[in-house]
Amino acid sequence: MPSLRIATWNINSVRLRRPLLAELVKALDPDILCLQETKCPDELFPLDDLRAFGFPHIAHKGMKGYNGVAVLSRRPLQVLDGDPDWCGKGDCRHLAVAVDAPGGPVELHDFYVPAGGDTPDREANPKFAHKLDFVAEATAWSAARGAKARSVLVGDLNIAPLEHDVWSHRQMLGVVSHTPVEVEALTGWQHSAGWHDALRHFVPADQKLYTWWSYRAKDWEAADRGRRLDHVWVSPDLAGALARHVVLKPARGWAQASDHVPCMVELAL
Incomplete structure (x- = not known):
């Protein structure tokens, strides 16, 4: 059966860590790789370097020094317009x-x-107010769109919603990323269009x-005080197509590693 492998990674600077993409491709062999925190304005985005990793189709949206998102794909893609100006x-x-x-x-x-x-x-x-406002806007946007078929939402959502998404639920309740108000907000976003938590589908x-x-x-590695900040959600109709997942923990030990590791799900389509 044909499959689609979608990976997501907060790369924490695409220009600094682009050599690590060779390791990622070797380990995961993704059809699509979504990046966050690329920290690169569009005019300096290293298109040729990233195409050399086997991704001829690339969309990116970036700015100098911080933020930034990109989608690298082996399959043709079309950028969807009408993106809200968040906050x-x-x-x-x-x-x-x-x-x-x-x-x-597949809408991604x-x-x-x-x-x-x-x-x-x-x-x-x-900054905390901005975060809550952003998630509130994303929730309203998702609810207005409804449960669109064949849709996937990925990224660094910067919230660990479940008790075992953090190393210590009790000690993390007052720490940004696991506070009750953030957990409630992210859960509301997930439920707004019936998004299915693809990583927790397997774990x-x-x-x-x-x-x-x-x-x-x-x-x-010894301390292992981690958090699940990166997520993959799929529309309800794709939940039954989830075939495999990988959280590439060894990537945290790579030279000049990001503090996030890549995650991937495979859909049997």
Whole structure:
């Protein structure tokens, strides 16, 4: 049966870490790779280098120094217009494409949600307010669109919603990324159009699952104080097509690694 392998990775600078894409392709062999935090304005995006990794079809939306999203694909794609200007900031946090796939196009959304700073207080921390406002807008957008068929949403959503998406639920309740208000917001977004949590489709909710380990840890692997900040959601009609997943934990140990690791799901279409 034909399949479609979709990977997502917060690369934390596409120009700095583009050599690591060779390792990613070797390990995952994705048909589509969605990147976040590319930190690269469009005019400097390394198109030729990335095409050399086997992705002739590339869409990107970037700015200097921070944010930025991109979709690299082995299959033809079309950029979908009508993207909202999230929170009126024009800060390159969402890219939508239609990808040629077995059985018809798949609508793919690549998101990079604001991290939210360190203080989980809307009044005291404008970054946290921005994060909550962004997720609220994304929820309203998703609800208005409804459960569109053959749709996938991926990205660094910067929220670990479940108890076992963090190393210590009790100790993380007051830490940005796992606070109750963020969890409620992300859960509302997921439920707004019936999105199915593709990674948790394979890993039960009572098992630990992380995609991010802080740079601050002297030995990230020994401490293993991770969080699941990266997500793959599929529309309800694709839930039954989920065939396999990979969370590439060894990537956190690569030279000049991102603090996030790539995640991939394979759909049997």
